[in-house]
Amino acid sequence: MQTETLMIGTELLLGQIQDSNATFMARVLAENGINLYQKTTVGDNPGRIKAALDGALTRSGVVLCSGGLGPTEDDITRECVAELLGRPLEYHEDLFESILARFAHFRSRITENNKRQAMLPRGAQAIPNPHGTAPGLLLEDARGTIICMPGVPSELKPMLTGQVIPYLRKRFGLAGLLHYRVLKVCGIGESRVDDLIGDLINASSNPTIGLLASIDAVRIRIAAHAGSLDAANALIDPVEQAIQERLPGLIMGKDDDTLEQVVDRLLLERGWKLAVLETQSGGALAQRLTAAQARSFVGGRVLPNPDLGGRPAEEKALDFAGTLLVECPDACALALVAEPTEHRTAAVFLTPEGRADWEIGAYGEAERNQIRTAVVALERVRRFLTGQSNTM
Numbered sequence: 567m568q569t570e571t572l573m574i575g576t577e578l579l580l581g582q583i584q585d586s587n588a589t590f591m592a593r594v595l596a597e598n599g600i601n602l603y604q605k606t607t608v609g610d611n612p613g614r615i616k617a618a619l620d621g622a623l624t625r626s627g628v629v630l631c632s633g634g635l636g637p638t639e640d641d642i643t644r645e646c647v648a649e650l651l652g653r654p655l656e657y658h659e660d661l662f663e664s665i666l667a668r669f670a671h672f673r674s675r676i677t678e679n680n681k682r683q684a685m686l687p688r689g690a691q692a693i694p695n696p697h698g699t700a701p702g703l704l705l706e707d708a709r710g711t712i713i714c715m716p717g718v719p720s721e722l723k724p725m726l727t728g729q730v731i732p733y734l735r736k737r738f739g740l741a742g743l744l745h746y747r748v749l750k751v752c753g754i755g756e757s758r759v760d761d762l763i764g765d766l767i768n769a770s771s772n773p774t775i776g777l778l779a780s781i782d783a784v785r786i787r788i789a790a791h792a793g794s795l796d797a798a799n800a801l802i803d804p805v806e807q808a809i810q811e812r813l814p815g816l817i818m819g820k821d822d823d824t825l826e827q828v829v830d831r832l833l834l835e836r837g838w839k840l841a842v843l844e845t846q847s848g849g850a851l852a853q854r855l856t857a858a859q860a861r862s863f864v865g866g867r868v869l870p871n872p873d874l875g876g877r878p879a880e881e882k883a884l885d886f887a888g889t890l891l892v893e894c895p896d897a898c899a900l901a902l903v904a905e906p907t908e909h910r911t912a913a914v915f916l917t918p919e920g921r922a923d924w925e926i927g928a929y930g931e932a933e934r935n936q937i938r939t940a941v942v943a944l945e946r947v948r949r950f951l952t953g954q955s956n957t958m
Contacts, residue, residue: 567738568603569595570622574633574643575717576609587632587722598731599742599791610634615646623709628734630726633717635700637679643714644703648687651707655685661692661701668699693729697721704733711737745798746773746789749809750818752782752825753945759784762812766805773801775809781937782825783818815954818945825944826858832951833862838917839897840947841890842866846904846911850940864897866890871904879905879912880923887914902926902943913943915950922950 571591577583588605595602603626608618615634622629634643648655662684669676683700686692693702693713698721703714713730715722734740751759756779760767763786767775773790788805792798810817819828833840840862842851849868856863867890874882883903890899898917905912909928915921924946929938948954 567628567734567740568601568626569628569630570603570626571605572615572618572622572629572631573605573607574610574615574631575607576611576640578607578633579609586719587717590719590723591630591632591726594726594731596744596746596789598735599740599744600734610640610642612642612646612649615642616650619646619650619712623712626710628711628713630730631712631714632722635683635702635714635716637677637682637700641682644682644685644687647690647703647705647712647714651687651705651709651712653687653689653705653707656688657681658684658686658692661686664694665699665701668695674699693725695721695725697724702730704730742791742793743795743798744789744791745795745802746787747799747802747806748821749786749788749806750783750820750823750825751786751813751816752784752818752948753942754784754816755779756784759786759813763809766808766812770805773805775805781934782941815949815952818948824858825941825948826854826860829944829948829951830855830858830860830862832948833860833898836951838862839864839894841894841897841899843886843890843899843901843903844868844940845871845902846906847902847936847939847943850936851900851902851943854940854944864894871906874903874905879903879908879910880914883912883914887916891916900943900947902939911939911943913946915947917950922946 571588573585573588578585592602606618606622608614619629631643634641644655662681665680665683666676686703687705690703690705693704695701695716698716698718700716702716702725705712715725756777760777773788776787778785778787786809788802790798790801792801818825841864843866844851852866852868872882883901886901886903887899890901898915901914903912911926913924913926926939926942929935
């Protein structure tokens, strides 16, 4: 079984909204062992929508569409499906009654154009939408199956997982699933990770291993096809163990773990608090800890880059860290002081178990550099707290 997704909406092409539906659909399809062959995005133009649908049906047996099912003049998905397949639109009174009930539930006033949402191509069936007023539609044709869902993410997501996926699994006899586990590495680059586990990646088949780099972390994805979740995990476990052995102490966390949460947990296990002082990073470190609701974080300061007066940045960072300890005597102190002429940041971490010093290089333009500095600093703190080497 091969599927394609067709994302419909001029706002997507203009970059006015982020296409979260496409990402969600791809992930859910993969998790259910359904092959996604291609994704296409097209604007609200009837000729282009029909051309995109026609092309998708020549390549794939199932086409999943998002968007264009509303009541307005530019919501033309149902019309395009009807014209392409030669199945005229038909009005369904029972469907309109259900739409009326949805409006009453939402205490909204219905308008005449909402009757368009009760129109379906001949032979199509409506997909109930308990989270909105636009029903989806499902049409099986000699050319393939077309499934259209609303473009509103809060409506599409439950429709896909609760109704469309169960239909596809039953209709095409899908028994297996794809399950993946993500290991996260911070503070070293994708090329270094690849150098350490590249042979495992090349030798992988089921599970497969893939790398995805971002400003926050390198993600190592281990994906397994199996008949059940337990069977998939049994395939993944030894592969993870092999990767852990290649990257001792460098796996920060898994799946939804964030670096801030991990560091917070490690600090709380020791009963330690954390105060920070930042210059070049501009508060990025404090912002991340605050967003993670880190209970160990007690605050700190954000200052402009100081005049070092010829002194090393490390000395100034140590001074700042000492000041933090005076102001927050029950906390550890982490001070980050930039040395712009040398394109680096000096970090000093003072704790009840000793002092650690690090040097963090510059990474690209200003905003990216601030985020990267905060991430590397937190990763160094994590390694200190777990007794790991900082040399890799």
